[in-house]
Amino acid sequence: MGNESMISLSGMVMAPVLAAGLPLAAINWHSVLFLLFASLASIFAVGVVLADNVVRMALYLVFSLAATAGLFFLAGAEFIGAMQLMIYVGGTLVLLVFGVMLTAQAPFVSIKPSAADRALAGLAGSSLLVVLLAAALSVDSWQRPGLSEVTAPTATPLGMALLGMRVDGPAAGAATGAVANGYLLPFEIVSIHLLVVLVGAAYLARAKRRRTPRPIDAAASAVSVVEGSTRVELPAALPPRSGSASALVSGGSK
């Protein structure tokens, strides 16, 4: 599925350029790059939906999110693009891939939804897409083409805003002398939130007990449970195959 769409995509990008015989100087390379990254992000997002294999879904999601980072760079938000690459692609998706690898036993690699579910999801998704596109295209001021000049880098104003000082825009308050509102409190809240969440996640995901215990452990736990309640039920409570193991354990404990 991916290869054909990629070939047709590159043909679609290059065909109007070659057919119209545009001079290279007239081409807005920002738009070309936008078209490339937007196509990659959209195609791989649809690939995540259409793929049944969970490993392929993870791979398509990596490509889609990396292309979205390219879109962030093109919008002039280079710090957000870098954070998207480092946190999302480098952190969150590695976490997801670990989850995929830990749970990808043979019957769970591809769990297929039924055909009726697929049809219903396609209907609901296409109607949602029509509504969203209609909303996006309904405002005239959003239709205007953008500027063709490079804006200032945003990493420094962003860092200052996270420290509580605004050095940009009308909120900077240079004329009025008012104290500009930064983002120090949300920054602190998010940092505490991340700490609590990661401690909680480590607590939730810790290794507690095995699903299929080894025979010697099962026998030992069965013996301890039985000894705790009543000694009379000992032969009936033990499963037959672990009888020798329990004798071994009790013999070793003497």
Add this chain to the structure above:
Amino acid sequence: MNIVSLSAGCCLFATGPLTEPVGVVHYLIVGAILFTAGVVCMALKRNALGVLMGIELVLNGANLNFVAFSSPYLRGAGSATLGLDGQVIALFVILLAAAEAAVALAITLNFYNNHSTVDIDRADDLKG
């Protein structure tokens, strides 16, 4: 709904190929596609990790809209932008998505340890 503007927006690149600078509406279209793909992924997938991937797609679609509205490069001359607020919100969304992924993955692994499956149709212990 004016169909003319819809078709004009969709064919903006086809008619005036690659010489016009991109605007906010192009980012909104990509964000709508990502959002829809994520919602369908959340609703359709039976693997719990597939649902998580759908959530990531939805958050990315929303993030793309925030960044597009905050960019003075895309809004054109004289238009008001979200400025730095949109980028800060996008940054917080990325961080909270990382936290959400960690907790959701821990819950998924717990469910897998207890039920030996990641099929969310089997997660019906709490049905009344």
